[in-house]
Amino acid sequence: MSDKRSSSPSSSRQRPWLWGGLMAAMASLLPACKSPPRPPEPGPGSAVQGPSAGRPGSSDAATPRAYRQDAARHLYAQNAPRIYQGQLPAVLYAIGVLEVDIDRNGRVQRLHWMRAPRHAPEVIAEIERTVRAGAPYPVPARMGKVTYTDTWLWDKSGKFQLDTLTEGQL
Structure with a gap:
């Protein structure tokens, strides 16, 4: 005769802690799957290089929206101590939407406030x-020049996030 202990309905009722523990472990792992965006580490052959490199890196972005990612990473790399870490508070000190024109050499040509x-x-x-201090920006190689827009999320501490790379708000 075979052992029927494992298939009996009473065995699942005897170990509710097993299922509860398993579900709790899975729930605790889900937030760990999402890590906040990090600025790239500059290195040899990096697509985005700071002004100390002597010349700007290049961006393969084909659209202003894609270039905005490269520009945001560039600004984060140059302003690491000023970036607000984690989720921003529900109420921010200031929010601004700025349009930036970048020429074929990565220089800022014009700033235009869409919402100051x-x-x-x-x-x-x-x-x-x-x-302006962030220039030169990554050269918009595929577009020649670019106009991109990003939203600045400013905390009362003076630290900020860009909407492109934000970690969200509480």
Whole structure:
């Protein structure tokens, strides 16, 4: 006669902790699967290089939206201590939408505020200074020149995230 202990309905009722433990373990692993975006480590042959490299890296982006990723990573790499880590608070000090024209050499040609945080003129000035100081940007190799738009999410601490690489809000 075969052993029927493993297939009896009472065996699953005797170990509810097993299923509960398994579900809790799986639930705790799900958030670990998503890691926040990190700026790339500059290195030899890197597509995005800072001004200390003497010349800008290049971007293979074919659209302004794709180039925005390269520009955001470039700004994050140059401003690492100023990037707000983690999710931003529910209420931000300032939000601005800035359009940036980049020429074929990665230089900033024009800044145009689509939505300026007028209640915080110091933030407007600091964002403009940060964008200009970020030049040269990755050369838009496939487009020749590019106009891209990004949203600046500014915390009262003076740290920021760009909407392109944001970790979200609480």
